[in-house]
Amino acid sequence: MWRGGATAASAARALRSRLIPDTSHHPATALAPIASPRSSSSSSSSSAPTIAAAVPAVAEATAAAAAVSRQAGSVSDALRHYGRCYFELSKARLSALVVATSGAGYVLGSGNMVDIAGLCCTCAGTMMVAASANTLNQVFEIKNDAKMKRTMRRPLPSGRISPAHAAMWATSVGVAGTALLAWKANGLAAGLAASNLILYAFVYTPLKQIHPVNTWVGAVVGAIPPLLGWAAASSELSLNAMILPAALYYWQIPHFMALAYLCRNDYLAGGYRMFSFADPTGKRTAWVSLRNCLYMLPLGFFAYNWGLTSEWFSLEASLLTLGLTIGALSFVLEPTPKTARRMFYGSLLYLPAFMAGLLLHRLPNEQKEHNVTQTSEITGILYGAEQQDEERARQKREDRKSSRIHSRPPVAYASVAPFPFLPVPIYVSTQGHEL
Incomplete structure (x- = not known):
């Protein structure tokens, strides 16, 4: 009997393990009820059409989601691609330097208070015009940039963007920047921006392949943005406005001479005519750099003497220029890539x-x-005249109203006509006589 009972118990445990899964190995089905064969057969027969109908809907939704994801990814990639191309076409770092000089000119041309909104609009307009000029420069120099190691990876030589697309980008931002300066600043600032764009893109750019004088023309281009900022702030140009443009003009000569000396082989491969090509020893290039550094020495004194800055700036500017002059002198004494x-x-x-x-x-x-004081005085005078005119007009209206009241009392006639049985009232005139 013991063997029979053990056999029956083991058979019961086996059947139970088949009907009820182990919760440790199947946790998801641990709490699911055990349905009877009749109910399970009916439920499976009823749910089969539902599952069959739901499968195509799920597949369609999955495909739609994948398509939307691919489209969003393609749009994101396109925006990233063109944003990078616009950034490189605009030469954003160089344009930022142009904006900084324009903003400095705006602050220098302002009075005690700086118009922050005007400063921001001037910087934004300058940034767009500078981006347009730099883009047009690259549009005109595609073949030259393709021959130089440091420029062959730019968007146009590498084929990442078409020349027509780049030209459209340059035109749109150039027109928008000039219009913004004309709207928020004045016509003088907008004219300086437009002239600088033309000078850079259509004079300096082709001149780089014709004559070494292009370096001095490029220095003029770099000196105009501070004038633009000053004009946007004060609506005029004076002698004080020339300090920062003069510093930028003379500073660019040693800066570009050193760059042309260091990259002369690359510039030669690109077909550009630089001053350093006719100077294999580098002596003439170094002397040109030193001469322009010496031209900058008195600028600090002029800034103080003309009332643009305090006397401390004359000392600081002299020390700064002296340091740059020492660097140019070392380049003269030993014209090597290290000193350059x-x-x-x-x-x-x-x-x-x-x-x-x-x-x-x-x-x-x-x-x-x-100008601000004079404008305020004129505004005050005009406002006072308008106030006096309004006061005179108001006084005339009151005089006419009072004269009508005294000349013809309206109540006398109105009291008699509708009510003839009432006695006629007696009025006294302004002279004190009875009517």
Whole structure:
């Protein structure tokens, strides 16, 4: 009997393990009820059409989601691609330097108070015009850039964007930037921006392949943005406005001479005519750099003497220029790539330090303050005249109203006509006589 009972118990346990799965191995079905064969057969027969109908809907939804995901990915990739191309076409770092000089000119041309909204609009317009000029420069120099190691990966030589697309981008941002300056600043600032774009894209760019004088023309292009900012702030140009443009003009000569000396083989491969090509020893290039550094020495004194800055700036500017001059002198004494590179990096440090000193020690633009005061006085006079005219008109209206009241009392006639049985009232005139 014991064997029979053990056999029956083992058979029961086996049947139970088949009907009820182990919860440790099948946790998902641990709480599911065990349905009877009749109910399970009926439920499976009823749910089969539902599952069959749901499968195509799920597949369609999955395909639609995948298509939307692919489309979103393609749009995101396109935006990223063209954004990168626009960034490189605009030469964003160089354009940022142009914007910084324009903003410095705006602050220098302002009075005691700087119009922040006007400053932002001027910087935005300058940025767009600079981006347009740099893009047109690359459109015209596709073949030349393709021959140079440092430019062959640009968007146009590498084929990442078409020339027509780049030209449309340059035209749109150039027109928008000029229009913004004309709307928010004045016509003088917009005219300077448009002339600078034309000078850079249509004069300097082709001249780079014709004559070495292109370096000096490019220096003029770089000196105009501070004038643009000054004109946007004060609506005019004065002698004080020439300090920062002069510093930028003379600074660009040693800066580009050092760059042309370091990259002369690359420029030669690209077909550009640079001053350093006819100077294999580098002596003439070094002397040109030193001469223009010497031209910058008195600028700090002029800024103080003309009332643009305090006297401290004359000392600071002289020390800064003296340091750059020492770098140019070392280039003259030993014209090697090492000394040229040292002068180049020194020029990169010089310009932001010079502009920071100008802004730190600047004095308010007296002409701007005079114009503001004069405008306020004229506005006050016009406002006072308008107030007097309004007062006179109001006094005349009151006089006419009072004269009508005294000349003909309306109540006398109105009281008699509708009610003839009432006695006629007696009125007294202004002279005191009875009517």
